[in-house]
Amino acid sequence: MGTYSALVDVTGTNVQNVQEFASVWGDISQDIEECGGELRDAYAMLGEHDFLVLFEAEDHESALQIALSVERYGLDTQTMEIIPVDQFGAIVDDI
Numbered sequence: 001m002g003t004y005s006a007l008v009d010v011t012g013t014n015v016q017n018v019q020e021f022a023s024v025w026g027d028i029s030q031d032i033e034e035c036g037g038e039l040r041d042a043y044a045m046l047g048e049h050d051f052l053v054l055f056e057a058e059d060h061e062s063a064l065q066i067a068l069s070v071e072r073y074g075l076d077t078q079t080m081e082i083i084p085v086d087q088f089g090a091i092v093d094d095i
Helices: 020-033 059-070 083-093
Strands: 001-011 037-046 051-057 075-082
Touching: 001 037, 020 059, 051 059, 051 075, 059 075
Parallel strands: none
Antiparallel strands: 001 051, 001 075, 037 051
16 A cells, blocks of 8 residues: 545635534545545644645555545645655665
């Protein structure tokens, strides 16, 4: 499984403000599981983005399904695969 981060912004009509995000959070968590993913952590953020969501997915296709599922709630996501620094170091050493 790969690990992914999603920078999430409240933009749509389903979630009018950051407080309403909590009311749909259970549905979002369930959608992540239904797409074959596993929610690892979520954080509210100060600054340019509203939330950071960390999840695991089997592959890029599953990660895309999860990102699209989250966007159905009126949230805009920017999803990226992330690699732990110790694993990144091993990849660099192989070059």
